[in-house]
Amino acid sequence: MVSKASVFKSPHNEPTVRLTVAQAVVRFLANQYIERDGERSRFFAGCFGIFGHGNVAGMGQALLQAEVEAQQAGTEPALRYVLGRNEQAMVHTAAAYTRQKDRLQTWAVTASIGPGSTNMLTGAALATINRLPVLLLPSDTFATRVSAPVLQDLEQPHDNELTVNDAFKPLSRFFDRVWRPEQLPSALIGAMRVLTDPVETGAATIALPQDVQAEAFDWPESLFAERTWHVARPLPERAMIARAAEIIASARRPLIVAGGGVIYSGANDALTAFVEQTGIPVSETQAGKGSLPFDHPQAVGAVGSTGTTAANALAAEADVVIGIGTRYSDFTSASRTAFNNPDVRFVNINVASFDAVKQGGLSVVADAREAIEALTEALGDYSVSDDYRSRTTELAQEWDDTVTAAYRVEDDGSALNQSQVIGLANTLSEPRDVVVCAAGSMPGDLHKLWRTRDRKGYHVEYGYSCMGYEIAGGIGVKMAAPDRDVFVMVGDGSYLMMATELATAVQEGVKIIVVLVQNHGFASIGSLSESLGSQRFGTSYRYRDQSGRLAGDKLPVDLAANAASLGAEVIKVTTGAEFTDAVKVAKAGEHTTVIHVETDPMIYAPDSQSWWDVPVSQTSTLASTQEAYETYAEWKKVQRPYTKPTE
Template sequence: MSTTRATRRLTTAQALVSFLAQQYTERDGVEHRLIEGCFGIFGHGNVAGIGQALLQQPDDLAYYQSRNEQAMVHAAVAFARTRRRLSTLACTTSVGPGATNMVTGAALATINRLPVLLLPGDTFATRAASPLLQELELPHAGDITVNDVFRPVSRYFDRVWRPEQLLSSALQAMRVLSDPAETGAVTLCLPQDVQAEAADFPEEFFARRVWHVRRPAPDESALAAAVRLLRHAERPLIVAGGGVIHSDATEALARFTAATGIPVAVTQAGKAALPHGHPAAAGAIGHTGSEAANTLAREADVVLGIGTRWQDFTTASRTLFADPDVRFINLNITSLDTAKQAGLMLQADARAGIEALARALAGHTVPAARRARTAELVRRWDEKVETAFTRATTPLPAQSEILGAIRDAIDDRDVVISAAGSIPGDLHKLWRPSDPLGYHVEYGYSCMGYEIAGGLGVKMAAPDRQAVVLVGDGSYLMMAQEIATAVAEHLKLVIVLVENRGYASIGALSASLGSERFGTQYRYRDEDTGRHDGGALPVDLAANAASLGADVIRASGTDAFREAFARALASERTTVVHIETDPLSASPASGAWWDVPVAEVASLPSTTAARRTYETHKTGQRPLLRPTD
C-alpha cells in the first residue's frame, strides 16, 4: 500500500526561514527558541531570497535591520552569550563585501565558543551569467567563492548547491549551534539562484524540533584521579572561566568553594563566576589580574581550571604558575581545552563536574591558614581598588575614577559591556560584579568595535536590564553605527565614550617595549619630525554620536560625569556620555607579565633597555608539561 508524503512547495529561502522558526533548545527541562530572529542587510545576493522570505513570513522570524555586517554578528554573539548559548540570532548578507564583512564576527564567535548562524549570499550555482558582479575568479578552481574564507573561522560550513541539500545541511547546522562542546560560528552559504528556486519540501522538515543541551558527567576514573590530587593539595587554586557562566554553574561553584575553602581566581570571560565578597573569591587572574589572585597562582601546587581555555593573559604567558611541581586539572566540556597544560582531562559539563567533585570531596577543606591568607590578600587588593576608584586627579580624571563613578551608580543586574583597549584590563582588575550576567567583556578576540554592537545584543536578549557600554575613542571610531540601530529599535543603551585621543592600551604597551608610543596617538603629522606627534585633531566624537540619533551629554571631570551618568540612566533614550580622561594615569599593576617580543637588536636606547627586561621575563617562562600522575 503506497502513501503520499505531505510536502510544501517553497523556495529554499522560504523553507529555511520556516525551519528555523521551529528549532528549540532544552536544558534542565526548560525550552528556549534557538533562533530568535534575523539581522540582515540586503543586496542582490539575498534580497529576493532570504529577504523575500522574511517579508512574506514575519511570524516565523523577526527581522532586525543593522548598519554594518560585522556589527550585526557581534550583536548576535552578545545576544547568545547573554542567553547562556541557549538562543542566538541569524545574520544574512548579500554576496561579496557584505558577506566577507562578517568574517571578523565569525572569528570572534568561534574563538569565544558562542553560537551564531551566518547566511551569506553566494554566486549562482548554475553559473548561467558568470562572471558575476563581485564574483571571485581563480584560474585553478571553479568552485571557490569569497565565502570560502569562512571555512577556518566556522565550526560548521556548507554551501547549499541544491534545494534538496537544505534538509541535511540545516540539521547539521542546528546540531553544532546547540552543542556546548562544538558551538561557534555556523555558516550556510546560499547561492542567490538557489535561494529563489522552489522545491517540494517534506512536511516533517518543518515539525517542531527540540535539541537537548547535554550535561555530561565526568568519567569516574578521571574524577577519582582529580579528587586524589585535590585531597593531597596543600595550596589548591580554582581558575574559573566563561564555561562556568555558560553552563549556569555559578551557584554550584559558590557552594563548592564555600565548603572546601579553595580560592577562586577568574578569567575575563569568567569574571562574574563568583560574586565579589564570597570568602573564596580571589579576583581576576593573569596579566590584567589582581595581586591577590596572582600571588595565590604563584603558590599553587594544584590548579583546577573550570571552563577556561587557558589564554596567555590568564597564564601570564606561562610565567604565572611558579611552583615547579604544579599540577593541573582541566574540567571542560571541550576536549581541546582539557588537554592543555598537560592537565588531568576531566571532560564534562561545568555544573555536572563541580557537583561531582563536591560529592566526592564532601567534608574536605583547605587548612584554615589558606583561607586566612586568601582573605588577607583580597583585603589588601580591595584597598588598592578603592584608591583607584576614588582618587582625584587633575586636570583630567583617571579612567579608574570613571569606573568608580559608574560602580556607585548602577544596580547589580545592570550589565557593563566592553571589549578591546585599556578599559577591559581595568575592568578585569577593578570591577566587582555580583550577578553572573552583569559583566560582559569580549576578550577572546579582543575586537575593537564590538562594544556598541555587543551592547545592542545584550539589550535585545535582556530588555529588563540596563546595558552600559564602555568604549574608548579608538574602538568608537572603528564601529559606532549600531547607535542608529538601537535608536530605531527603541532599545536604550547608556554609552560611556571615554576619549583619550588615541590607543591608550597599546600606547602603554608600546612604551613598555621601547617603542615610545609610536603611532598610538591621534595627532596631526608634524612637518619637522614627519610623524604623527603634532597638535590634537579637531575630531568631535560627541557630535558624531548625536548625528546617529543618540542623546549626548558632555562631561568634564569626575563630578560632572557622575551627574551626567545619572541623567543617562534615568533617560528612556539611548544616551552617550562623553568624558575625556588622562591616558597616562595607570590602574594598579597586576604584577604579571605578557609575552610580546621586543626587537633583538636596535639602535634606540629605549628598545635595548626593553629587550633586557624582556629576556629577564623569558627566563620564567616554561611549557607546563609536567604529567599529573
C-alpha cells in the first residue's frame, strides 16, 4: 500500500490509485510473474541503480518509498534495490543473473540521464546479442522542455525529440519513451512481452524523462494486479521431424552442435537420452558447454576456432550436422571452415526461425527439448556404426590426454602458465561450482580445456566477449545461485576495465573467487597480433622507451593492492602448491577473495587446429605481415559459404 495515496474512480467506475510514474513502474514490476512447465516465480529479482539528477527524485524516490513501506510492514521489498558502481557493470550483472536462471528471472536497471544512461549501451548490446532479458530504465531529458537545454541534453536542430537514449534503439529488442503518463502501461506491457519471449528476448528499454518520472497520475488498480507470463514450448511440425529423421538416418558420420538453446530449454536429459540411443557425438558451443558432462561417452567437447581436436576432426568429416539451439557464430563454424565434407547437410533445431535457417539447413522451428524428444521417437532404432562410435571414443580420449598434460604442474616450484591455472581451478572446484569469463585468451582456453560437470557450471559470455564483464557477471551468477561457489577467471587487461564491482560484491556480501591472471597486457590480442604479422604492437603495458615506442620496462601496476583497496581479501601466489592452498582458503571463507597469479603469456594452450577469419593486410613492407597474409590466403581457400539448401 502506498502511503497517502488517494483512491479515485475512473470513468469506467474502476478504482484508481494516485502514484508518480516511477512509483507506478516499481509497483508494476513487483507484480510480474513468469511460468514454465507449471512452475511460477516472480520475474524481477530487483532493481540495480545509480542515481543522479535524472532519476534520484523519480526512480530513486520510488524505490526508497517501497523499501521503507516494506520495512514498516515487516516484509521484504517486492523489488529489492542494489547500488552498483558502474552502469555498464550493472547491466552485465543482470545479464549474468538471468542467464544462470535460464532466462526465467531478471533485474531492472535504472540510471541517470546523459552519461549515466549511455554507459548502459554496451550492456544493452551484450544482452541483446546473447538473447538475455534485461529491463533498462534510462532517464531522459525534460518532456516539457520548459528548461531546455538542460544539463547533458543532446541538442539536434533538426529533431527536438532526439536524445542520447535513441542510441538504445538498435541495441534493444524493445524500445519506448514515456513522454506522458498515459503511455506507461503500453510501454511496460510491451517490454514484458519481449522479455518473456524466448525468440524475441534481449534488452528492453523504456526511457523515462526526468520530469515525467516524478509526475503524479491516477492509475487503474488493475494495472498493478499480478500478471503471469507463460513461456511456451513450441512443438515441431510432424512433417519437419519426419524429414529431419530421414536425413539423420541416412548419415554415416553425423555430429551434433549443441548451443545455448539446449541449456535454456532444459533439454539436457532429452539430449542425453537421444545420443545414448543413437550414438551421435555431441560438440558444444561456448553457450552450449555443459549440454553433456565432459566425460559422457558421446561428448567430444568444444567445436570451432576454440574447439578440441576431437570435435573439429569429426566436424571436418561430418555428413550431417545437427545444430540444436545454436546461432552458428564464426567461432562455432571456425569462420565457415569447420564443416568441410563437400556433401554435408544441416538440420537446425531452434526456437527462432532466424537461426534455424542458417547454413542452408533444414529448419525445425521448435523448443529444443520438444524437438529432441520427437526426433528420438522418430528415429526408432537408428544408431551410428560401431566403427564411428569407436572413432568418437578414441578422438575424445586423445584430447582428454592432451588436457591432462596441459593441466600437469611440476612439483618444482616453477611459475605457472595459464593452462595450469585453469587446470588447478577446475580440479579444485566442486562439480556444481561455476566458472565465469568473457574476454581475452581465457575464454578460448576455457572452452577447450575446462571439464564441465554440471549443466550450469560453465558461464563464458562470448556473444559479445565484453572486457570488464567478468567480475560484474560473477556477482550476477552468485546472486542467482548462492549455493554454488563462483570462480571468476580474468586477465589483467579485462580486470582493469571494471574492477570497481569488487566493491559491490563486498557491499552485498556476495562471495566470489576471482582468479586474477597478470599478463602485463592483452595476452589474447597479443597472440592474435603476432599471428597476423603485427608483432604484438600496442598490446603490452609498458613504459615508452628512448625511441618513443611502448617497448620499455613493464609498468609497476599492483593489481593485488588495487583489489585489496576495494575490500576484497587478496592472496598472491606463484606456484601450484600456493594456488592450491589459496583456493582452499577462498572456498572455506565467507568473503570475496582475489587470487593473484602471474603467468607466462608466451606459453599457449594446446592448439585447436582450427582458424578464425581476421583479415590480414594485403600489402605491407613488413616481412611478418607478408608471411601472415600467405597463411590467411590459404585458409580462405578452405572457407565455404554453406548456401546450398538441405533437401
